[in-house]
Amino acid sequence: MTGKLMKYEFRSVFKQIGVIWAALPAMAILASFTGWIYARSALAQENDQLLGALLSRIPMFLYVGLFIALVVATLFVVVMRFYKGLLKEEGYLMHTLPVKEWQLIASKGVTATVTVLISMVLAAVSIVLLNLVGNLSGILYFLQATGETVQRYPESLLYCLEALLVVLAGIMTEVYKIYTSLSIGQLMAKHRMIWSVAAYIGIGVVLTLLGSMLLTAFGHPIMLISDRIFTDFSYRQIVQTVLGTAFVYFAVQIAIFHVVSERILSLKLNLE
C-alpha cells in the first residue's frame, strides 16, 4: 500500500514541478548555445555588439528565472503535499483510505526526499550544461578523469554511494522536520501556518542545544587524539567513521520526527 501511495505522490509532484524539471536543462543548453554564437559573431560584427549581447542574454535571464522557480517550487511541493494532502480538505480522502498513518507520512517523506534530490541533481547538471557548447572537450576530459580515478581507486565508488546515502538522510531529516512542525501547527485552532513556523524554529533551537551538548561530551576526547588521527587511522577509517556518524545522527532524527508526526496525526488529527 505504501508503494501505491507513493505512486500518487510522484504523479502529483510530476504534474506540479515536471515542467520546470524539463525546462531547466533545456534552457541551460539554449543559453550555452546562444552565448557561444554571440562570442563568435561579436568578433566579426562589432557594430551589433549591444543588440547581440542583449539577445544572447535572454536565454540566460530565463535560465536564472527557472533556477529560482525550481528552488521555490521544490520547497513549495515539499510543504504543500503534506499540508494540503493530509491537513486540509484532501485529508478527508487520505485519512479514510485503508492504510496506516505511518504509511501516509512515509510515502510523502520518501517522495519529497527524492523530489529534492532530483531538483538538486538537475540544478547541478544544468550548471554544467551552461558550459556545454564550445567547451565539450573540457567536460569530456572531466568525465574521463573521473572514470580513470574510479578505475584506480575502486573504493571511491563506495565512498560516493555512502556520501549519497548521507545526503539523502540529511534531506529526509529536513523534510521530516517540516512535517513535524506542520503536525504541531495543525493542533491549533487558528493561524496554523504561523504556529508551524514557530514549531520549526523551536525544533531548530532544541536541536542546536542538543548538538552543543553532544559536542561538549564527545568533542573533548576527540580533540585529545586529534594530532594522532591521521597517523593512527587510515583515510578509509576516517571517512567511513565521519559518514557513518552523520548517517546515524540523521537517522535518529528521522525516526524521532516520524514517530512524533505519526502519533500527533493518529491521536490528534484536527482537519480543517
Place this chain on the structure above:
Amino acid sequence: MKSEILVQCEHLTKIFPGKKALDDVNLKIGRGKVVGLLGPNGSGKTTLIKILNGLLQPNFGSVMIDATPIGTYTKSQVSYLPDKNYFADWMTVKDIFDLFSDFYADFDRQKALRMCDSLGIGEGDRIKSMSKGTKEKVQLILVMSRNAQLYLLDEPIAGVDPAARDYIMGTIINNYADNATVVISTHLIADIERVLDEVIFLKDGRIVRHETVDELKAQEGKSVDEVFREEFRMGEVR
C-alpha cells in the same frame, strides 16, 4: 456468520476545548438499514461520523464496526462522503478512479463510469475545471460505486438546489450494496424522510431518540419532520 449489529458505540464521549461534542453516546445500528442521523447544527452529527471514520479519536468510550475497532479494516468497509470536497487540483476523473481502484477492492469502476457518463463527465475531465456541484456529484458517484458495508454520508443534500437533491437521493437509494447500512446525517428531514428506516435524534451531543420510522409515526401520529421540529424548537425572537 456476521453479527447483526454493524455499528456499536459504548459510552462514546468527545470533548473539544470548551465544548462536549458527544456525551456518553450508546448506539447500535443493524445491517440493511437506511438511518437518518438528525439534529440541528452543532448537535454532534459530524463528530460522530468522523469518529466512525477514524478522523477523530474519542476521549472516552469505544466504537466497533463489524465487531472490529476502528482501523484499516473498518476503513475498507466504510464508504464516506464528507461535507467537504476532498479532490486534489491536479487530478483528473481517471486519476481519482485509479486511486479508488487501487485502495478499495469493492470499488465498481464500471458502475462509476456509467454514472459519470450519464452526467456527461468523461475520464479525462480535470477536477480543477469542474463546478462545485459537479465535483460534489463525482464525489457521490465514487462513494456510491463502492460495495461497502456501511455508507456514512455527511450532509449530502445541504446547500444544493431541489433538482440536485433529487439526483443525490436517487443515486444513494438506487446504488447502495445489498444488506449494507446507509447513515445520512442532515437537518433537512423532509427531503429524506421517505427513504428512512430508522432515525437517530442527536441533541447537544446526546442521543434523545433512536427508533424505527414506523414506531415513531405510530407513537406520535406525525411525520418525522414534524416530530423533529417539535423536539428541536427554539424560542422565537419577537
